[in-house]
Amino acid sequence: MSRRVGSSNDPPSPSASYYDVSDDEEGGYNTIAHANTGRGVKLLYSKSKVYVHPSPSAKDNIPGFIALVQQKSAPLAADERPGTASSSHSKSQNDASKYLLAWVPESSLAQDDFSTYVKVDMKDTESPPKQTYLVPPLPVSSSYDDSNVGPYAFSLPLSHIYSILVRPPNLGWWFGSIIINTKSGSSLPALFFHDSECESTILQKKRKTKESFDPFGEGGDLFWGGDEVLKWLKRYVTVERSTAEPSVYLINPSEEDLLGFGQGRKSLEGQGPNSDKQQSKKQPPGPGMDPLTKALKETRWKILENLSKITTFTRRTAQDLANNNNLPPQVRRLLQNPEVQTIQDEFDSARLYLARWAMGIAEQSERERRQRIYTARDVLETESSSVGEFEILDGTESMSLNDSKRRPVTMKEWKGYFDSKGRLQITENEIKERVFHGGLDMEDGVRKEAWPFLLGLYEWNSSAEERKAMMNSLRDQYIRLKGQWWERMIEGQATQEQEEWWREQKNRIEKDVHRTDRHIPLFAGEDIPHPDPSSPFYNEHSPGTNVHMEQLKDMLLTYLEYDTPPDGRTSTSITINPNPQNLGYVQGMSDLLSPLYAVFQDDALAFWCFVHFMKRMSRNFVRSQAGMRAQLNSLDQIVQLLDPKLYLHLQKLDSTNFFFFFRMLLVWYKREFDWSDVLRLWESLWTDYLSSQFHLFIAVAILEKHRDVIMEHLRGFDEVLKYINELSGTIELQSTLIRAESLFHKFEKMVEAIDRKDHFPAAPIEIRQRQGKGKDPEDNSQTAKQPQGSSSSNDASHQRTNSEADKEKVISPELRLLLSKEIVTLEENADAGARTRASGLKD
Amino acid sequence: MASRKKVLLKVIILGDSGVGKTSLMNQYVNKKFSTSYKATIGADFLTKEVTVDDRIVTLQLWDTAGQERFQSLGVAFYRGADCCVLVYDVNSPKSFETLDSWRDEFLIQASPRDPDNFPFVVLGNKVDMGEERRMISQKRAHAYCQQRGQMPYFETSAKDNVNVEQAFEVIARNALLQEESEEYGGDFSDVIDINLNPERDGCAC
Ligand SMILES: Nc1nc2c(ncn2[C@@H]2O[C@H](COP(=O)(O)OP(=O)(O)OP(=O)(O)O)[C@@H](O)[C@H]2O)c(=O)[nH]1
Numbered sequence A: 001m002s003r004r005v006g007s008s009n010d011p012p013s014p015s016a017s018y019y020d021v022s023d024d025e026e027g028g029y030n031t032i033a034h035a036n037t038g039r040g041v042k043l044l045y046s047k048s049k050v051y052v053h054p055s056p057s058a059k060d061n062i063p064g065f066i067a068l069v070q071q072k073s074a075p076l077a078a079d080e081r082p083g084t085a086s087s088s089h090s091k092s093q094n095d096a097s098k099y100l101l102a103w104v105p106e107s108s109l110a111q112d113d114f115s116t117y118v119k120v121d122m123k124d125t126e127s128p129p130k131q132t133y134l135v136p137p138l139p140v141s142s143s144y145d146d147s148n149v150g151p152y153a154f155s156l157p158l159s160h161i162y163s164i165l166v167r168p169p170n171l172g173w174w175f176g177s178i179i180i181n182t183k184s185g186s187s188l189p190a191l192f193f194h195d196s197e198c199e200s201t202i203l204q205k206k207r208k209t210k211e212s213f214d215p216f217g218e219g220g221d222l223f224w225g226g227d228e229v230l231k232w233l234k235r236y237v238t239v240e241r242s243t244a245e246p247s248v249y250l251i252n253p254s255e256e257d258l259l260g261f262g263q264g265r266k267s268l269e270g271q272g273p274n275s276d277k278q279q280s281k282k283q284p285p286g287p288g289m290d291p292l293t294k295a296l297k298e299t300r301w302k303i304l305e306n307l308s309k310i311t312t313f314t315r316r317t318a319q320d321l322a323n324n325n326n327l328p329p330q331v332r333r334l335l336q337n338p339e340v341q342t343i344q345d346e347f348d349s350a351r352l353y354l355a356r357w358a359m360g361i362a363e364q365s366e367r368e369r370r371q372r373i374y375t376a377r378d379v380l381e382t383e384s385s386s387v388g389e390f391e392i393l394d395g396t397e398s399m400s401l402n403d404s405k406r407r408p409v410t411m412k413e414w415k416g417y418f419d420s421k422g423r424l425q426i427t428e429n430e431i432k433e434r435v436f437h438g439g440l441d442m443e444d445g446v447r448k449e450a451w452p453f454l455l456g457l458y459e460w461n462s463s464a465e466e467r468k469a470m471m472n473s474l475r476d477q478y479i480r481l482k483g484q485w486w487e488r489m490i491e492g493q494a495t496q497e498q499e500e501w502w503r504e505q506k507n508r509i510e511k512d513v514h515r516t517d518r519h520i521p522l523f524a525g526e527d528i529p530h531p532d533p534s535s536p537f538y539n540e541h542s543p544g545t546n547v548h549m550e551q552l553k554d555m556l557l558t559y560l561e562y563d564t565p566p567d568g569r570t571s572t573s574i575t576i577n578p579n580p581q582n583l584g585y586v587q588g589m590s591d592l593l594s595p596l597y598a599v600f601q602d603d604a605l606a607f608w609c610f611v612h613f614m615k616r617m618s619r620n621f622v623r624s625q626a627g628m629r630a631q632l633n634s635l636d637q638i639v640q641l642l643d644p645k646l647y648l649h650l651q652k653l654d655s656t657n658f659f660f661f662f663r664m665l666l667v668w669y670k671r672e673f674d675w676s677d678v679l680r681l682w683e684s685l686w687t688d689y690l691s692s693q694f695h696l697f698i699a700v701a702i703l704e705k706h707r708d709v710i711m712e713h714l715r716g717f718d719e720v721l722k723y724i725n726e727l728s729g730t731i732e733l734q735s736t737l738i739r740a741e742s743l744f745h746k747f748e749k750m751v752e753a754i755d756r757k758d759h760f761p762a763a764p765i766e767i768r769q770r771q772g773k774g775k776d777p778e779d780n781s782q783t784a785k786q787p788q789g790s791s792s793s794n795d796a797s798h799q800r801t802n803s804e805a806d807k808e809k810v811i812s813p814e815l816r817l818l819l820s821k822e823i824v825t826l827e828e829n830a831d832a833g834a835r836t837r838a839s840g841l842k843d
Numbered sequence B: 001m002a003s004r005k006k007v008l009l010k011v012i013i014l015g016d017s018g019v020g021k022t023s024l025m026n027q028y029v030n031k032k033f034s035t036s037y038k039a040t041i042g043a044d045f046l047t048k049e050v051t052v053d054d055r056i057v058t059l060q061l062w063d064t065a066g067q068e069r070f071q072s073l074g075v076a077f078y079r080g081a082d083c084c085v086l087v088y089d090v091n092s093p094k095s096f097e098t099l100d101s102w103r104d105e106f107l108i109q110a111s112p113r114d115p116d117n118f119p120f121v122v123l124g125n126k127v128d129m130g131e132e133r134r135m136i137s138q139k140r141a142h143a144y145c146q147q148r149g150q151m152p153y154f155e156t157s158a159k160d161n162v163n164v165e166q167a168f169e170v171i172a173r174n175a176l177l178q179e180e181s182e183e184y185g186g187d188f189s190d191v192i193d194i195n196l197n198p199e200r201d202g203c204a205c
């Protein structure tokens, strides 16, 4: 928001001062006529930073003012001058038509009017303003469709309001909200009170705390913007809190309304001050009793419908959702309606949509929380919530986002760490810590300098001259390797079989390069003719490729040359690579290479950095998939340890194969984050600063962030997979890194604690089970985690493990490995590792 | 009544890397073709609601990575499949030759109750690239499908949206039949045989 609210030099006065001056002003309006229209309505109260959230994305939120205005046509009689709330019962229906409740978007207001709204907002609202502020009248509307100030603006006579649904802020829904239901049966869009941006609310809160040492409102709830609106209304109309639906406030209710809404409550304890009149009478609230559901069905559903088309899912009834306490009550009630359930049948993907919506709100609240100072109350609240432990860790001092450690390392800073000979002057650990937390500047070229160090191509203790010499020799080697396959391509391979194998590899590489990061300008265009007329990408009428794609292909082919055992070829490659793994080209490799090439734009340098990158990544590509299996198994064990509740849930969903992390682990989140975040993430991971397996903690951080949604909304392996896949492009990197770091520390502490307890003898069966698991992670993950596999016996054992958690935890070798900073490689002989597969599919 | 129940039909799409599995699925579900789809890593699925003989069914189309190496970890979701689609590229003999392996691999991993009658549908994709490039003739593909229990065969182009709709209609129908036969528990090979006939009309022969 560019406009600042509340810069008013007009500090709120204590309520008494109004009465001191009011007599002087009495009678004559001190009218400030509106400049443009010459006529206007009297702005009695307003509150800023009240938003409409048209979609789950915070980007779309529209800031505005909620306001209570008085129509000028009905001048205020002296005896009607609002005084205290106690006179409310004498208020007639007619009077209510003079007052309008309105919401206007900030963007629709001219500068003058904007300041007027701000001024009124900042007035002390213990009483109506002594001065008259006029603003342009808003088109009176009973539903927001026919307004011309933007699709959501409205102004509605109080006499047309049937009820207001009030939802104070809480942990699940950080922003308090209200929904106005009209007598004609429609609902206005929900208004969200962003209290932390609203200066007047902040001041009111402060004042309340100062005066009464009690930050909570009358009902014992935290004071929030919506309270103010109810207070305004109570001055002009009767506001009755429904006993049956405590979140519903009825406006000038009729007898029947009171009966309908008063039903169903045993006692009146904890009710609002106005609800003391009605007693419970037996008249079940029929479906037509509250127009809310109907209205929501008609209005909000349209939004749901549109957005829910993103995915469709296994059909389920709306009932599951309807019982979910994390959903806003209006949505829950909407879903309880049988009629809506029929619609829901047609749009059951709405469930996932709603899950995501809930997540969006939670994310906002997280951002909000980060900006605040922690209080004991916050800690208590977070502790009682399921994610509490992690949230608290996130909030600790050392994890603050504004930490200077988290600023990217610039070229200048980097250069400063080296002496005149180009030798590192600080310790390796220090520089890694800087990069781990801050990353590298994305624009000044420092990455070109730093990445070869991080990837292990340059020794940390080398001098500039040594590095230069090494690079010269490596450039030669690159050219030799490249020349080798190039020559064979022209002269023909040794055998027919080799010939075919090579052609096949070449096709694969080509196919993938043409599908790799084409959204990056470097790889996007096609401006040179394809060199090979036999390629499917060759087209005599159009260019077909570009120089950078061709470079990627050459580098991947050269890597193939480098990684393939010589077998009848020249001996050059033996000296260059004593341990070829013979992986062949495997999908995902192009994804790993392209950022290196894009940053260096130097094929030899990119190639050798890739060779070093592959040292840690090659286990992802071996034929047996043992490396991927091992990592998924480690994830399984971390989650068991760090979040047993979530683990049990995943087990119920047949999802403990953790297959939904396959893509993230294989190419290090390349598909989940956008380009610049990938570069930033990778350079952190390359440091091995905390662990060489930190990428697994990134996975757990992502999982933890969504654990509530997963536990409450997702009902099967397919849904988990889809949900996780669709996180792509939505994950915020910085907070994920921080969460991953705190999860790592938590993990570390747990391992320490368990090791300490390890002196005590544990139940023998449990140990055997655990050790068995440790010895043979592969088979275990294979048999125990087939989604449709027999889970009952497993369930039982895990359940037991869980319930006796603290006593019997033993740290498996896999888990211990996660504390190591050494790169994990998988020594797998090319052929020995290849599992013969029943079908004979060969790769 | 069983037939009144809403059904989810699980369809697995297999075939060599780059034959166009992802493109076909997106053409069918989202009605668009893009040259910038990335190579599939791991697995994903799209769903689409269709009407088959007055019944509304939800197709859950599973797309996996084509590189064989990745199959060993991804087989978990083969289970419970109602139909398997085998895709090859008519311009790539290799992709045609591996169809058998894909079929066998599927039968081993999914272990359907009645493997002999499990519905497969074969798609020969990228027919838009021109006859000069074509390596597998329609005749050869037909003979192959005939031999393997009369698998329905379609020649498609995900790029130009040729035969995509027709192919998936047959896929949906076969999947539904399979689902029903599984539901009744017995091996209703008769029923399937009878119902296979109309599908062959939909075949792009
Ligand atoms: N001309 C033409 N090209 C196609 C067609 N279908 C796919 N392609 C192209 O073939 C390449 C591979 O397509 P994908 O759909 O990604 O192939 P895939 O089978 O999903 O591949 P994997 O995910 O690696 O298993 C891409 O470059 C597509 O643009 C088609 O019908 N005609």
Ligand SMILES: [Mg+2]
Pocket: B021, B022, B023, B038, B039, B040, B063, B064, B065, B066
């Ligand atoms: Mg694909």
